[in-house]
Amino acid sequence: MDHGTDIAIVGAGPSGSYAAWKLAVNGLQPLVLEEHPAPGYPEHCTGHIPVSLLEDLYPKPPPWLIQNRFRGMILHLPDKIELRIPFGNLNTCLIDRALFDEWLAGEAIRMGAAYSFSSRVEDASFKGGFIKVKVRDKKSNKDYILRTKMLIDGEGSPPRLLKKIGFTDASAIRFVDAVQGWFADVKDIERDFIEVYLTSTYAYPFYAWIAPIGGDSAKVGLAAAGEPFRKLMKFTGEDSRISYRFRDAYRSRLTGHRIPLGPPIFKS
Numbered sequence: 001m002d003h004g005t006d007i008a009i010v011g012a013g014p015s016g017s018y019a020a021w022k023l024a025v026n027g028l029q030p031l032v033l034e035e036h037p038a039p040g041y042p043e044h045c046t047g048h049i050p051v052s053l054l055e056d057l058y059p060k061p062p063p064w065l066i067q068n069r070f071r072g073m074i075l076h077l078p079d080k081i082e083l084r085i086p087f088g089n090l091n092t093c094l095i096d097r098a099l100f101d102e103w104l105a106g107e108a109i110r111m112g113a114a115y116s117f118s119s120r121v122e123d124a125s126f127k128g129g130f131i132k133v134k135v136r137d138k139k140s141n142k143d144y145i146l147r148t149k150m151l152i153d154g155e156g157s158p159p160r161l162l163k164k165i166g167f168t169d170a171s172a173i174r175f176v177d178a179v180q181g182w183f184a185d186v187k188d189i190e191r192d193f194i195e196v197y198l199t200s201t202y203a204y205p206f207y208a209w210i211a212p213i214g215g216d217s218a219k220v221g222l223a224a225a226g227e228p229f230r231k232l233m234k235f236t237g238e239d240s241r242i243s244y245r246f247r248d249a250y251r252s253r254l255t256g257h258r259i260p261l262g263p264p265i266f267k268s
């Protein structure tokens with residue numbers, strides 16, 4: 001059976017749900033297709049953003065999405081050099097990304113957008129003036145065809161669909177593998193400073209981070225070219241600068257995803 005909609009959006013991340021909200025506010029009825037059973041999960045993002053980004057955003061995010069605010073960064077360089085960089089007026093904050101995605105999807109639904117969860121977009125092609133979207137219903141494990149006039153890609157990283165439908169530039173994007181753990185009982189946390197470690201041993205060509213959530217808890221992660229899980233374990237367990245801080249620490253969750261380094265995809 002063929003299904004139809006005027007506008008289909010791939011992905012219920014911030015890009016997909018913001019597009020859905022914007023279209024719905026303007027009287028359209030987009031359909032968001034999300035491969036997971038709910039928005040925001042699995043949560044892989046640290047959620048460190050400028051406060052001004054939240055303040056400028058409309059719909060206005062509720063304050064309970066904010067987990068922490070930072071007034072500066074401690075930048076750890078090789079040879080135990082430590083720079084404390086105050087942010088001045090450019091304060092940043094930490095949001096709960098899973099809750100943010102849930103909240104934004106809720107706002108889009110409130111405005112009239114529809115969501116179909118456990119729906120993975122497998123492919124798309126032009127046919128007879130329509131875009132034919134092949135969707136896998138993950139609950140029944142069956143495929144169906146959705147006909148739409150417009151398809152918006154908010155699939156995030158890596159852009160598998162873009163590549164599949166022929167945006168050749170998508171193949172040129174370089175990635176690093178990122179991983180993040182939620183840790184408690186971490187020593188020497190300064191709640192209002194986010195920490196960044198430049199370490200070619202564990203996080204080349206990216207960096208590692210400790211983002212305090214509150215008390216002695218933090219989101220701790222790194223991105224590297226290969227084996228990020230093993231490198232995070234070694235970084236927290238063996239690095240002479242920080243291993244003492246994690247000796248009694250407890251890790252509740254561990255997630256991983258890819259971060260694009262560029263170049264940008266140009267119109268083609």
Ligand SMILES: Cc1cc2nc3c(=O)[nH]c(=O)nc-3n(C[C@H](O)[C@H](O)[C@H](O)COP(=O)(O)OP(=O)(O)OC[C@H]3O[C@@H](n4cnc5c(N)ncnc54)[C@H](O)[C@@H]3O)c2cc1C
Nearest residue numbers: 011013014015034035045046047048120121155156178257
């Ligand atoms: C470990 C880590 C830490 C990060 N920390 C930060 C940070 O502190 N600050 C910051 O600004 N950025 C951070 N980022 C980057 C940030 O997470 C991304 O820029 C952001 O999530 C992109 O949003 P998006 O909506 O484009 O994609 P995503 O958030 O990736 O959302 C894409 C959605 O599409 C769905 N999807 C994908 N393919 C399909 C398909 N074929 N069919 C149906 N659904 C599909 C996915 O399930 C997902 O829900 C981090 C990334 C990682 C990996």
